[in-house]
Amino acid sequence: MRNFKLKIAKxxxxxxxxxxxxxxxxxxxxxxxxxxxxxxxSYFKPITINENKVF
Structure with a gap:
């Protein structure tokens, strides 16, 4: 507990x-x-694909 109090004081x-x-x-x-x-x-954001779109 003493060490903890010393850290808080620092x-x-x-x-x-x-x-x-x-x-x-x-x-x-x-x-x-x-x-x-x-x-x-943003780089690793999952890509969602709209199933209704035709590519």
């Missing part, structure tokens, strides 16, 4: 040192991850 200490530049960097990284996920999902 996280809280780091949050106080977060700057606007850090937040911009973190949001850019999150946006890149989301874009990669969107591309992956």
């Amino acid at each position: 996280i809280a200490d780091n949050l106080e040192k977060v700057t606007a530049k850090d937040l911009i960097h973190y949001s850019a990284v999150i946006n890149r991850i989301q874009m990669k996920n969107r591309i992956f999902i």
Whole structure:
């Protein structure tokens, strides 16, 4: 439990040192991850074929 409390204290200490530049960097990284996920999902999206269409 003591180690857990120390980890929480370190996280809280780091949050106080977060700057606007850090937040911009973190949001850019999150946006890149989301874009990669969107591309992956759209690339591997299952193709549905309308049975009434004649090809």
